[in-house]
Amino acid sequence: MTATEIEGRLATVEQVLADPPNVHFADPVYGLVPPGGVWRTRRSCYEFLAAQCGAGSRTLETGLGISTALFTMWGCVHTCVVPWRIEADRLRGYLAERQVDDGPLRVEVGYSHEVLPALEPTPLDLVLIDGGHGFPMAMLDWFYAGGRLVTGGVLVLDDLHLPSVTAGLVDFLDRDPRWVELHRTDKWAAWRRESAGTLAEEWTDQPFFSPYRPRA
Numbered sequence: 001m002t003a004t005e006i007e008g009r010l011a012t013v014e015q016v017l018a019d020p021p022n023v024h025f026a027d028p029v030y031g032l033v034p035p036g037g038v039w040r041t042r043r044s045c046y047e048f049l050a051a052q053c054g055a056g057s058r059t060l061e062t063g064l065g066i067s068t069a070l071f072t073m074w075g076c077v078h079t080c081v082v083p084w085r086i087e088a089d090r091l092r093g094y095l096a097e098r099q100v101d102d103g104p105l106r107v108e109v110g111y112s113h114e115v116l117p118a119l120e121p122t123p124l125d126l127v128l129i130d131g132g133h134g135f136p137m138a139m140l141d142w143f144y145a146g147g148r149l150v151t152g153g154v155l156v157l158d159d160l161h162l163p164s165v166t167a168g169l170v171d172f173l174d175r176d177p178r179w180v181e182l183h184r185t186d187k188w189a190a191w192r193r194e195s196a197g198t199l200a201e202e203w204t205d206q207p208f209f210s211p212y213r214p215r216a
């Protein structure tokens with residue numbers, strides 16, 4: 001991945017932040033209104049993604065928004081899992097209006113805890129978790145999508161300010177040497193996976209949690 005390619009993707013970040021897709025609705029419980037019609041994470045997160053993936057990268061995210069537009073514009077082979085078809089329709093309309101080829105974008109409509117286990121477990125280079133924010137949704141997304149990350153693949157978790165997102169999961173990632181922290185802010189963080197295969201394992205496979213010492 002060259003510096004010029006990354007600069008090109010950073011330019012796309014600027015372009016989309018200046019003209020974001022209007023895809024989201026106001027939150028019915030708290031009455032929070034998405035600024036510019038889209039819930040988003042920090043610019044620094046999009047810039048991080050721009051440095052991590054490009055054309056042909058195998059990417060998956062839970063949730064849809066600016067990030068989905070970016071993955072598509074960058075030419076990633078991208079899967080987006082989102083419960084509401086109208087969000088997907090709005091995003092495809094946004095891309096069409098800007099003559100962006102949405103061919104590499106696959107949207108799976110449904111709740112991630114139902115959709116992810118049913119997907120073919122093809123390898124992934126990068127996973128962005130930013131879908132359901134109630135506990136244990138982020139953890140389930142990590143389990144099903146993170147389990148498809150290749151060795152060296154990157155996990156990005158948004159909304160660290162919500163205990164319902166971080167509970168259990170960030171503590172585990174911090175302890176497990178097979179997840180190497182790449183970046184952390186108060187809003188989002190990223191880890192590189194140093195293992196491969198399913199994340200289903202026995203407690204004896206997790207010595208960093210164990211109260212016992214292994215036999216000599």
Ligand SMILES: C[S@@+](CC[C@H](N)C(=O)[O-])C[C@H]1O[C@@H](n2cnc3c(N)ncnc32)[C@H](O)[C@@H]1O
Nearest residue numbers: 039040063064065066067082111112130131132
């Ligand atoms: C904060 S927005 C995502 C923002 C996006 N990552 C960005 O950077 O612009 C959260 C998204 O998660 C979706 N969502 C909510 N519950 C979900 C669930 N259970 N599974 C998957 N997506 C979900 C919402 O419909 C919304 O598209």
